[in-house]
Amino acid sequence: MTAHFNHPTIASSNPAEMARFYRELLKVEEAPSWGSYVNVQIADGVLLQFAAPPIDFPPRHYAYLLDHAHFDWAYTQITASGREHWADPQRTRAGEINHEHGGRGVYLLDPSGHYLELITQPYL
Missing domain, CATH: 3.30.720.120 (Signal recognition particle alu RNA binding heterodimer, srp9/1)
Structure with a gap:
């Protein structure tokens, strides 16, 4: 199985x-x-x-694969709400998205402080 x-x-x-x-x-x-x-x-x-x-719990990392239309919609929601976001997990490229692995990606914190990643192309 x-x-x-x-x-x-x-x-x-x-x-x-x-x-x-x-x-x-x-x-x-x-x-x-x-x-x-x-x-x-x-x-x-x-x-x-x-x-x-x-x-108390340490923050974790969760990544979600979205199609391009959903990514566009989600990114619009992120920016419209003023939510901080970054192009990299080190949080050095604020307010940007990345174009890695042949797709697009963005990092943000969820309401409990976990690292959330939205991507349009899987790593493998």
């Missing part, structure tokens, strides 16, 4: 706000939630589970 990625649990100080942010940015529908999890389902059945951790 081939292994398929199913879900991560993403630590958040406000799971409902995080789910709303991801639903809007990734243009996906609500998913059933349970217990302390607020869920969002993206393509291929992958479930993003947002939950408040019992301890």
